[in-house]
Amino acid sequence: MAEQQHQPARERKPLRILVVGAGIAGPAFVLSLSRFFGVFQELNIKMEITIIEHRDVVEGEGDKKGKRSWFRNAGQQIDIRGQGIEAMRLMGIEEKVRERRVDEPGVVFLDGRGVEGVRFGEKSGGSEQDGGRKGEKKGEKKGLSTEWEIMRGDLLSILYSATVDLPNVSYKFGTSISSLVSSPACASVVFSDGNKDEYDLVVGADGVGSQVRKLIFSDAKTMWYPVGQSLAFFTIPAQAGDRKEMTICNLPGRKSMVTRQDKEDCLRVFFSFAGKDEKLKEVLRGGSVEEQKREWARIFGGDNWQAVRFVEGMLQNGKEGETWDDFYTQELAQIRASTWADGGNKKVVLLGDAGYCPSPATGMGTTLALVGGWVLAGEIASAVVSRDGNVEEGIKRYEEQLRPLVKQIQGMPVGLVYKIIMPSSDMGIRALHFALRMGKMLRVGKMVGWVVDRVEARWGWKLPVYEDGRVDV
Ligand SMILES: Cc1cc2nc3c(=O)[nH]c(=O)nc-3n(C[C@H](O)[C@H](O)[C@H](O)COP(=O)(O)OP(=O)(O)OC[C@H]3O[C@@H](n4cnc5c(N)ncnc54)[C@H](O)[C@@H]3O)c2cc1C
Numbered sequence: 001m002a003e004q005q006h007q008p009a010r011e012r013k014p015l016r017i018l019v020v021g022a023g024i025a026g027p028a029f030v031l032s033l034s035r036f037f038g039v040f041q042e043l044n045i046k047m048e049i050t051i052i053e054h055r056d057v058v059e060g061e062g063d064k065k066g067k068r069s070w071f072r073n074a075g076q077q078i079d080i081r082g083q084g085i086e087a088m089r090l091m092g093i094e095e096k097v098r099e100r101r102v103d104e105p106g107v108v109f110l111d112g113r114g115v116e117g118v119r120f121g122e123k124s125g126g127s128e129q130d131g132g133r134k135g136e137k138k139g140e141k142k143g144l145s146t147e148w149e150i151m152r153g154d155l156l157s158i159l160y161s162a163t164v165d166l167p168n169v170s171y172k173f174g175t176s177i178s179s180l181v182s183s184p185a186c187a188s189v190v191f192s193d194g195n196k197d198e199y200d201l202v203v204g205a206d207g208v209g210s211q212v213r214k215l216i217f218s219d220a221k222t223m224w225y226p227v228g229q230s231l232a233f234f235t236i237p238a239q240a241g242d243r244k245e246m247t248i249c250n251l252p253g254r255k256s257m258v259t260r261q262d263k264e265d266c267l268r269v270f271f272s273f274a275g276k277d278e279k280l281k282e283v284l285r286g287g288s289v290e291e292q293k294r295e296w297a298r299i300f301g302g303d304n305w306q307a308v309r310f311v312e313g314m315l316q317n318g319k320e321g322e323t324w325d326d327f328y329t330q331e332l333a334q335i336r337a338s339t340w341a342d343g344g345n346k347k348v349v350l351l352g353d354a355g356y357c358p359s360p361a362t363g364m365g366t367t368l369a370l371v372g373g374w375v376l377a378g379e380i381a382s383a384v385v386s387r388d389g390n391v392e393e394g395i396k397r398y399e400e401q402l403r404p405l406v407k408q409i410q411g412m413p414v415g416l417v418y419k420i421i422m423p424s425s426d427m428g429i430r431a432l433h434f435a436l437r438m439g440k441m442l443r444v445g446k447m448v449g450w451v452v453d454r455v456e457a458r459w460g461w462k463l464p465v466y467e468d469g470r471v472d473v
Pocket of ligand 1: 020021023024025026052053054074075077079175176177205206208328351352360
């Protein structure tokens with residue numbers, strides 16, 4: 001794009017932006033947009049940004065202003081990969097993320113009796129020079145966990161702290177929207193508390209189950225593509241003997257119990273199920289937490305390895321007097337929308353999982369949330385600076401820029417991978433562990449790491465760099 005001459009704008013009303021969802025994508029967008037606040041000020045462009053989040057806050061602990069600790073129990077490890085790392089650097093949060101990165105010493109596969117099938121990634125005394133992998137045999141862990149792995153709550157906290165004190169940015173917790181109507185002039189919103197307001201732009205960053213998506217697209221249901229796997233995450237108290245490695249216990253029926261330990265006092269557990277179960281599907285699509293837990297307990301009940309402890313821990317999670325209240329379950333799905341905006345009005349736009357969830361099975365959801373936030377902010381800023389406050393062109397360019405990357409990521413063969421790593425029978429599990437042992441001996445992990453690097457490089461999608469509201473691709 002040709003360089004724009006910045007002209008001070010005439011005095012006008014502030015541009016009002018509502019961001020729905022204070023997960024990863026929403027605050028990443030606001031943080032990215034703040035990189036342009038200097039230029040906006042120079043040009044006398046005013047903005048008012050409100051971020052609403054339907055989860056409420058727990059007062060008393062936590063970070064910075066207002067002692068918000070709603071991110072304390074907010075999910076488990078998430079990965080930042082490829083262009084997401086670059087986006088995080090450009091947003092200026094790389095050091096903060098590095099400080100709170102989770103360092104896992106390896107991965108262990110067990111069978112249903114808890115007998116070790118194979119172990120990867122023993123420490124070999126590496127250094128910070130290898131990109132921070134700290135002792136991992138280079139390439140071996142790639143594909144299962146990465147060097148930029150962080151607890152979701154820690155990333156929320158970093159993004160929140162970086163945005164909460166920004167001028168003209170305000171957060172509202174415990175708030176959602178109940179109605180959203182867009183017109184060529186504005187987006188009119190009715191909030192869950194009955195208040196009404198109008199915005200120049202509404203950003204739907206409210207995750208895979210997005211309310212904004214449902215309100216602006218009459219065919220939102222057709223955008224939901226299940227990938228054939230469901231997950232339940234929760235935290236339980238640690239006990240002696242818990243492993244620091246990511247531990248995957250494979251069970252017949254395409255089930256696995258996975259544990260990870262980022263802190264001494266607790267163990268992160270997730271159940272993964274890639275079989276068919278109509279009752280589970282039904283409760284995941286609309287049941288209460290109690291019903292969901294009951295179905296997970298039915299599927300994972302039994303005396304396999306530590307199933308009794310994990311099921312009990314899941315049922316206790318969130319109960320009165322318990323430390324951990326973070327049960328989170330999902331039927332994994334991709335969101336495939338043919339457009340991310342509200343038709344020609346372009347007053348509402350979807351961001352992150354809300355518009356293009358690739359499913360956690362790809363390990364790329366957080367990456368797309370960060371990259372999406374960066375690109376949307378860059379394009380909006382460019383449009384505002386060069387078009388006298390008009391955001392429509394920015395939304396159009398955001399879609400054009402990001403779609404090729406989303407297409408590549410959503411095209412990953414996640415269903416096939418899960419068929420391979422979650423066998424249906426005991427014999428399949430023995431075959432998987434044997435294949436992994438062979439792979440380890442033949443250093444296949446290194447090869448896989450090499451292939452993943454090549455594939456990521458071949459995608460060749462370059463993160464646009466935006467300087468002062470001008471695009472430099
Ligand atoms: C509680 C929770 C735990 C998670 N745990 C994991 C995990 O352990 N591992 C993993 O890989 N991924 C996890 N994810 C998903 C992961 O964070 C996302 O896939 C990814 O980071 C993309 O980020 P996002 O901001 O687009 O969506 P999300 O991170 O899902 O953020 C969406 C935000 O919008 C809020 N929201 C939803 N509906 C409304 C509404 N109607 N009004 C206002 N706010 C709303 C949500 O509470 C959330 O804060 C979790 C998501 C959530 C919400």
